[in-house]
Amino acid sequence: MAPDSLPAVLPGGADDPWHQRMRLERELHDGPALRLSALALRLGLLSHRCQDPALAEGISGVQDELHAVLEELRNLAGKLYPPLLDEAGLGPALRQVAEHAEAPVAIVDNSERFGTALEGATYFAVAECLAALPVGAPAVEVAITREGDEMVLAVTGLEPGATARLQETARSLGGRTDTGPSGSPETAVTAVTARIPCA
Amino acid sequence: MRVALAEDGALFREGLQMLLEAAGHDIVGSVADGDAIVRLLATEPVDVAILDIRMPPEPDGGLTAAERLRALHPDMGLLFLSHYAESHYLMRILGIGTERVGYRLKEKVGSVDVLSDTLERIDDGEIVIEPVLAKRLVEKPQGDKKGLISALSEREIDVLRLMAEGRSNNGIAGQLFVTPKAVEKHIANIFDKLGLQADTAAHHRRVLAVLTYLRSQREDG
Numbered sequence: 001m002a003p004d005s006l007p008a009v010l011p012g013g014a015d016d017p018w019h020q021r022m023r024l025e026r027e028l029h030d031g032p033a034l035r036l037s038a039l040a041l042r043l044g045l046l047s048h049r050c051q052d053p054a055l056a057e058g059i060s061g062v063q064d065e066l067h068a069v070l071e072e073l074r075n076l077a078g079k080l081y082p083p084l085l086d087e088a089g090l091g092p093a094l095r096q097v098a099e100h101a102e103a104p105v106a107i108v109d110n111s112e113r114f115g116t117a118l119e120g121a122t123y124f125a126v127a128e129c130l131a132a133l134p135v136g137a138p139a140v141e142v143a144i145t146r147e148g149d150e151m152v153l154a155v156t157g158l159e160p161g162a163t164a165r166l167q168e169t170a171r172s173l174g175g176r177t178d179t180g181p182s183g184s185p186e187t188a189v190t191a192v193t194a195r196i197p198c199a
Numbered sequence: 200m201r202v203a204l205a206e207d208g209a210l211f212r213e214g215l216q217m218l219l220e221a222a223g224h225d226i227v228g229s230v231a232d233g234d235a236i237v238r239l240l241a242t243e244p245v246d247v248a249i250l251d252i253r254m255p256p257e258p259d260g261g262l263t264a265a266e267r268l269r270a271l272h273p274d275m276g277l278l279f280l281s282h283y284a285e286s287h288y289l290m291r292i293l294g295i296g297t298e299r300v301g302y303r304l305k306e307k308v309g310s311v312d313v314l315s316d317t318l319e320r321i322d323d324g325e326i327v328i329e330p331v332l333a334k335r336l337v338e339k340p341q342g343d344k345k346g347l348i349s350a351l352s353e354r355e356i357d358v359l360r361l362m363a364e365g366r367s368n369n370g371i372a373g374q375l376f377v378t379p380k381a382v383e384k385h386i387a388n389i390f391d392k393l394g395l396q397a398d399t400a401a402h403h404r405r406v407l408a409v410l411t412y413l414r415s416q417r418e419d420g
Contacts, residue, residue, distance in 0.1 A: 037282065037305040041211065045217050049221070060310075063310075070282075087259060096285060099286065
């Protein structure tokens with residue numbers, strides 16, 4: 001889910017790496033993905049017109065392969081910049097990640113938008129934490145709010161060793177983090193609060 | 200069936216037109232954005248309007264056009280096509296309507312049979328959901344409800360998944376090679392285990408119940 005190394009982030013500029021990623025995702029969607037979907041329809045038409053059952057079965061097999069290629073393209077696009085992040089923001093995009101997590105995850109947000117770069121960097125940092133949750137881990141809550149000209153990201157319920165990426169990302173964005181006990185007595189989990197400047 | 204379509208990708212739009220014609224449907228119009236389909240259908244209603252979700256007006260012209268179409272013609276079916284099967288969009292679609300709606304991946308309507316089956320089920324009043332999405336919603340429950348789902352048998356999960364796809368009892372029976380009577384029994388058990396009120400008379404209300412239940416799991420986290 002997460003990139004191997006974080007690109008340097010210059011929030012706001014149209015040439016920063018996150019804007020570039022977003023544009024590449026668009027190009028994948030509007031170009032190859034749409035062409036392949038159209039190809040799947042044309043094969044369906046051929047299959048409908050052909051009288052030979054063996055040939056029709058062969059065409060259907062090729063369609064299945066096309067579906068698999070499209071699924072791979074979708075995964076690739078999601079690693080560049082998830083389309084839902086661009087269209088709907090951090091809350092909906094992280095909820096999608098939470099659906100695949102091995103532990104219960106609650107995403108709390110009020111649909112605030114923070115711009116392509118900040119949302120991109122935050123998404124991949126949080127997504128990496130959620131993807132690394134072991135089976136049966138305690139519940140995690142991710143809350144995203146705006147306080148003045150800061151984005152406040154509060155993540156509760158991670159194990160103490162699992163917060164490095166969040167802190168590193170917050171620092172790279174010119175923010176600061178506080179880490180403390182979550183207040184839950186029976187489990188060794190933490191609460192991380194990152195405050196990151198936003199426009 | 201009378202249909203109209205709005206899709207901004209010319210190649211895909213033309214492909215879909217050819218497939219619809221081959222399936223014997225009557226294409227009233229074929230346009231490239233949400234505003235154009237609303238104008239077209241203001242005077243010329245169809246049985247089902249086929250809408251790309253991600254088209255102008257950006258970012259999701261298909262959804263905003265659908266809201267206006269539903270207000271103008273409440274009985275017109277709406278089939279949403281997308282490159283992505285995401286529960287976020289499903290919830291928005293269900294906010295527009297819970298009858299006569301469908302949400303499918305673009306490449307998966309690539310056969311005359313699947314396309315016609317999808318359109319007919321929508322025209323019959325059903326909710327049609329991309330199977331992979333219905334499966335994900337049913338099999339990956341979150342939070343406290345995880346325990347409830349794990350109380351279901353494997354067969355009951357199959358039935359719930361097909362319910363979430365908008366299938367009728369007979370449809371489910373056909374898919375699972377069992378009698379409709381057996382399906383009814385499974386559904387009664389599911390409702391019982393999930394603590395839902397059974398209402399076998401109105402099947403889309405039942406689907407809505409399932410989806411509302413799934414949505415509440417997501418919101419609870």
